[in-house]
Amino acid sequence: MPCDWETGNHESPDDSAHNPQTLELLCHLDNSAHGNAACVLWEPMGDGKRVISLADNHALLWDLQESSTQATVSGTATLEGKGQLKFTSGKWSPHHNCSQLATANDTVIRGWDLRTMSQIYCIENAHGQLVRDLDFNPNRQYYLSSCGDDCKVKFWDVRNVQEPVKTLEEHSHWVWSVRYNHSHDQLVLTASSDSRLILSNMVSISSEPFGHLVDDEELSDGEDNHHEDKSKEPLADSVVSTYEEHEDSVYAAEWSSADPWLFASLSYDGRLVINRVPRTLKYRILL
Numbered sequence: 001m002p003c004d005w006e007t008g009n010h011e012s013p014d015d016s017a018h019n020p021q022t023l024e025l026l027c028h029l030d031n032s033a034h035g036n037a038a039c040v041l042w043e044p045m046g047d048g049k050r051v052i053s054l055a056d057n058h059a060l061l062w063d064l065q066e067s068s069t070q071a072t073v074s075g076t077a078t079l080e081g082k083g084q085l086k087f088t089s090g091k092w093s094p095h096h097n098c099s100q101l102a103t104a105n106d107t108v109i110r111g112w113d114l115r116t117m118s119q120i121y122c123i124e125n126a127h128g129q130l131v132r133d134l135d136f137n138p139n140r141q142y143y144l145s146s147c148g149d150d151c152k153v154k155f156w157d158v159r160n161v162q163e164p165v166k167t168l169e170e171h172s173h174w175v176w177s178v179r180y181n182h183s184h185d186q187l188v189l190t191a192s193s194d195s196r197l198i199l200s201n202m203v204s205i206s207s208e209p210f211g212h213l214v215d216d217e218e219l220s221d222g223e224d225n226h227h228e229d230k231s232k233e234p235l236a237d238s239v240v241s242t243y244e245e246h247e248d249s250v251y252a253a254e255w256s257s258a259d260p261w262l263f264a265s266l267s268y269d270g271r272l273v274i275n276r277v278p279r280t281l282k283y284r285i286l287l
Contacts, residue, residue, distance in 0.1 A: 027064050027071050034058040038087050041101075044094040050074075052101060052114075054087035059103060061114060077117040079105055091134040095141035102144055102158075104131035109146055111158055123161045127152060133177050139185045139207035147175035153190050155205055166205050170198050170239055177253045183260040184285055187240075187277065193249035197265045197273075199240040201281065240281055245273045 031037045035056030043050040051062040051071070057079035062071040079085040085105050093100040100120070101112040109123040109131060127148035137143035143165075147153045151171045154164040173194035181187035186206035190198045203209055246267040256262035261277040 025069065027069055029053055029062055029071050031055045031060070034060060035086075039090060041090055041092045043098050044092050045098050050098075052090065052092060054090050054103060057085045057087065057105075059087065059090070059101065059112065059117075061117070075114065075117045077112055077119075088131065089133050091136055091144075093136045093141075094138060095136070102134050102136070104134055104146070107131060107148070109134065109144075109156075121158050121161055123156065126154065126156075126164075129174075132175060135178050135180050137180050137185050137207075138182055140205075143205065145178045145180065145188065147178040147190060149174045151175060151192070153178055153188075155202070166202065166237070168200060170200070170242075171196065173249075176249070176251045179253050179255055179263075181255050181260060182257065186285075189253040189255065189263055189265075191250035191253040191265055193251075193268075195244065195246045195248060195250060195267070197243040197246070197250050197253055197275075199243070199263075199277065201238050201240050204237050241278060243273070243275055246271055 029037075029040070029051070031053055035058065038054045041052040041054075042048060049064045051064060053060045053062065059077040060073050061075035063074040064071050079087065088104050088106070090101060090103040092098065093102065099114050101114055103110050103112065104126075107125050107127050107129065109126040110119055111121040112118065113120045126146055127150045129149035131146055131148045133147050135145045137145070142158050144156045144158055145153065146156065151169065151173060153168040153171075153175055155166040156164050168190070171190065171192040171194050173192055175190055175192045177189070177191040179189045181189075184206075186201055186203040186208070188200045188202050190200065192198075243265070246265065246269075248268040248271070250265050250267045252266040254264055256264070261282055262274065263277075264272060264274045266272050
């Protein structure tokens with residue numbers, strides 16, 4: 001944190017109760033022997049003492065010790081094949097006791113078992129061009145989403161990787177980011193260098209394809225038949241909204257960790273835009 005922040009002279013009236021503090025270096029990840037780091041991933045669950053870094057063709061599992069400022073490598077995996085293979089992105093699965101990792105290199109998606117640091121599945125030619133981003137469904141342990149330079153967003157069941165279970169083709173340029181909603185996994189954000197952010201309702205492949213399932217005790221006698229007929233048909237997938245507030249490539253999209261209906265997007269020109277899920281869809285999901 002800049003030194004001049006410590007003086008307290010730059011506080012606004014609303015922030016007068018907050019004292020700025022300097023940042024303390026807790027640990028250093030020495031990637032120098034393995035190349036340049038493409039990304040660093042925190043363990044999604046647990047005590048936060050494990051980190052993965054993807055550096056060139058190496059995946060490094062780090063153990064952060066409280067008693068030391070130097071992290072130790074507890075496991076490594078290496079991309080092997082023809083040419084100079086390099087990881088471009090990765091995602092740590094929150095399922096299976098956080099023992100699985102998905103990575104992308106070029107057009108290939110691979111799954112890894114972190115207990116043995118060995119490959120457990122491989123999706124060759126997952127996209128026609130470079131795979132840009134990955135995300136795991138928070139409620140369905142075998143479902144993974146991916147996006148890439150072929151302008152597509154794909155959804156996979158990693159138990160059968162021959163074909164994607166669903167493909168979206170709503171963008172007209174490279175798709176840089178895909179994110180599942182942390183609570184309601186039918187809501188999916190995609191950001192692209194076509195300057196657009198798209199919110200999709202992928203209910204057919206969500207954890208509640210028939211909508212919210214109401215317990216029998218909650219229904220009155222007159223509602224029984226109506227609810228039974230309605231629940232037999234899954235809701236249709238659709239684009240909820242297309243956001244065009246950005247004037248440049250949108251490189252990142254993220255859901256709020258505090259409010260499941262709030263999300264943000266960031267574009268190349270530095271513009272940060274915060275939006276909410278439309279109220280009509282919110283109540284349709286809740287009710």
